[in-house]
Amino acid sequence: MATPVYSGAARSPQRGRPRDASRDDALRQAALEVMAEVGYRALTMDAVAARARAGKATIYRRWESKLDLVIDTCTQLAQQNxxxxxxxxxxxxxxxxxxxxxxxxxxxxxxxxxxxxxxxxxxxxxxxxxxxxxxxxxxxxxxxxxxxxxxxxxxxxxxxxxxxxxxxxxxxxxxxxxxxxxxxxxxxxxxxxxxxxxxxxxxx
Amino acid sequence: MATPVYSGAARSPQRGRPRDASRDDALRQAALEVMAEVGYRALTMDAVAARARAGKATIYRRWESKLDLVIDTCTQLAQQNxxxxxxxxxxxxxxxxxxxxxxxxxxxxxxxxxxxxxxxxxxxxxxxxxxxxxxxxxxxxxxxxxxxxxxxxxxxxxxxxxxxxxxxxxxxxxxxxxxxxxxxxxxxxxxxxxxxxxxxxxxx
CATH class of the missing domain: 1.10.357.10 (Tetracycline Repressor, domain 2)
Incomplete structure (x- = not known):
């Protein structure tokens, strides 16, 4: 098991609604796909929300910024793979x-x-x-x-x-x-x- | 000496005015600096022209496109270095x-x-x-x-x-x-x- 090395990316459950792990995974997958297509600079939370058929507010409840989302996505993927x-x-x-x-x-x-x-x-x-x-x-x-x-x-x-x-x-x-x-x-x-x-x- | 491997980037003298090698080098240097700062996608011929204090037409007389300019720049730098x-x-x-x-x-x-x-x-x-x-x-x-x-x-x-x-x-x-x-x-x-x-x- 890889050691978790970055823990600040996703908001803790205390700060928002209870986390739905599979929903988070779908959002991370959407972030990954958008990033693979357009790169980091051109990635927007709107594009990730559209790809995941989610509201932008849903994303912002979990990640404070595009940087948080991208880093959390990399961390999770590295740990899983x-x-x-x-x-x-x-x-x-x-x-x-x-x-x-x-x-x-x-x-x-x-x-x-x-x-x-x-x-x-x-x-x-x-x-x-x-x-x-x-x-x-x-x-x-x-x-x-x-x-x-x-x-x-x-x-x-x-x-x-x-x-x-x-x-x-x-x-x-x-x-x-x-x-x-x-x-x-x-x-x-x-x-x-x-x-x-x-x-x-x-x-x- | 590195073998030249790409020869299609700069226009031949026959197709425009006589080449000024030091002017070309200054334009390539400007292209390199702009690319280092903003990346390939955001690079424009306008930005390269402004950096080199040259007219856009001067650049287009030598290179047909942004791709030509960037590739010729990489080729020349590799050969020189x-x-x-x-x-x-x-x-x-x-x-x-x-x-x-x-x-x-x-x-x-x-x-x-x-x-x-x-x-x-x-x-x-x-x-x-x-x-x-x-x-x-x-x-x-x-x-x-x-x-x-x-x-x-x-x-x-x-x-x-x-x-x-x-x-x-x-x-x-x-x-x-x-x-x-x-x-x-x-x-x-x-x-x-x-x-x-x-x-x-x-x-x-």
């Missing part, structure tokens, strides 16, 4: 996690994330929240995968764990956002076998 | 090229590239041109660095050259666009020493 594998081996854990992450990025969240990334230089609050949720969630899972491998004695003493975590994320994001080459299983296998295991595992 | 090192060793070449590329990305071109990347899913022509210029230019330099290392006998037989080229670009772009961590010399050294040399060099 970046589950931590435990296959018993470093190779198995890396393969399982990176395949799931690649599939996750290949869907609408990938397009939405790409639209967000283009805005980060102009939106410091968004940048800080995006890094604190989306990036931190996947980095934390990878760190724990390496920690468990270390406990099992699978890592070299001098394994550059931070670099391995960074390169794993970089390899997937670069394909998604820059080259457009497929984020498929053969690619994940190559990243694991040619890059990550040689970087950190014993006897490579 | 991605020089091919030849230090005589793989480690030296990688360090020199990636330091120069990191410095290049840390300037306005980095912000402009980030703004472009957010638009790629919605702008297929832009995506294809961006990949054919900016991405291809740096990939070609890295490939030739590896080819020369291979001729000198520095590479392992089974070295995954394509993966090394991809990871080098990915590592820098990920910092620039996602994490915001510094693209400095210590980072370049770690990428070269911990990741790239172990991936392809003999005796690692």
């Amino acid at each position: 970046l589950a931590e594998p435990d296959t018993g081996s470093l190779a198995g854990d890396l393969r399982e996690f990176l395949s799931a992450f690649a599939a996750f990025l290949s869907g609408p969240i990938g397009k939405a994330a790409q639209a967000l990334v283009g805005e980060l230089p102009h939106e410091p609050e968004l940048a800080s929240a995006f890094r604190g949720t989306f990036l931190t969630a996947q980095r934390d899972v990878l760190r724990r995968i390496l920690d468990r491998a270390s406990e099992r004695g699978e890592l070299r003493e001098d394994a550059p764990r931070g670099m391995a975590v960074e390169i794993a994320g970089a390899a997937l994001i670069y394909r998604l956002m820059l080259t457009g080459d497929p984020l498929d299983l053969p690619f994940v296998d190559r990243v694991v076998d040619q890059v990550l295991l040689p970087l950190v595992a014993k006897g490579q | 991605l020089a091919e090192p030849d230090t005589g060793s793989l480690a030296g070449d990688l360090r020199e090229f990636l330091s120069a590329f990191a410095a290049f990305l840390s300037g306005p071109i980095g912000k402009a590239a980030q703004a472009l990347v957010g638009e790629l899913p919605h702008e297929p022509e832009l995506a294809s041109a961006f990949r054919g210029t900016f991405l291809t230019a740096q990939r070609d330099v890295l490939r030739r660095i590896l080819d020369r290392a291979s001729e000198r006998g520095e590479l392992r037989e089974d070295a995954p050259r394509g993966m090394a080229v991809e990871i080098a670009g990915a590592a820098l772009i990920y910092r620039l666009m996602l994490t915001g961590d510094p693209l400095d010399l210590p980072f370049v050294d770690r990428v070269v020493d911990q990741v790239l040399l172990p991936l392809v060099a003999k005796g690692q």
Whole structure:
């Protein structure tokens, strides 16, 4: 389970009517779709409300601003989709996690994330929240995968764990956002076998 | 020298008045600054003209459209800034090229590239041109660095050259666009020493 890293996005039940989780999910899904289509800057609460066939007031009861809505959406999606594998081996854990992450990025969240990334230089609050949720969630899972491998004695003493975590994320994001080459299983296998295991595992 | 990969962007001299290279450079610089500030979608020829204190007609005599102007700007910048090192060793070449590329990305071109990347899913022509210029230019330099290392006998037989080229670009772009961590010399050294040399060099 990914650690929740951002808790200020949605209003607490005390401050509004009781939360309806499935309604919130539908609104987040609408936000994701609108963001994937038009980007963060052009996203409006009106467009999200129209997509979800909801009133704008319904959205504002739950999220104070567009920034809150977008960050809460990223956080929830990361928590729901970046589950931590435990296959018993470093190779198995890396393969399982990176395949799931690649599939996750290949869907609408990938397009939405790409639209967000283009805005980060102009939106410091968004940048800080995006890094604190989306990036931190996947980095934390990878760190724990390496920690468990270390406990099992699978890592070299001098394994550059931070670099391995960074390169794993970089390899997937670069394909998604820059080259457009497929984020498929053969690619994940190559990243694991040619890059990550040689970087950190014993006897490579 | 990077191979020119896109030649259709600027009008040929035959079709307009004789080209003034320094004027063109000033217009490209203005385009780069506007793009870094507002992104590709919000960039207008009017804004570029105003920034360069030029008439809009001057711009249209040289570039047919905003897409032409932006692509030509990226191409020229890549050719001017991605020089091919030849230090005589793989480690030296990688360090020199990636330091120069990191410095290049840390300037306005980095912000402009980030703004472009957010638009790629919605702008297929832009995506294809961006990949054919900016991405291809740096990939070609890295490939030739590896080819020369291979001729000198520095590479392992089974070295995954394509993966090394991809990871080098990915590592820098990920910092620039996602994490915001510094693209400095210590980072370049770690990428070269911990990741790239172990991936392809003999005796690692």
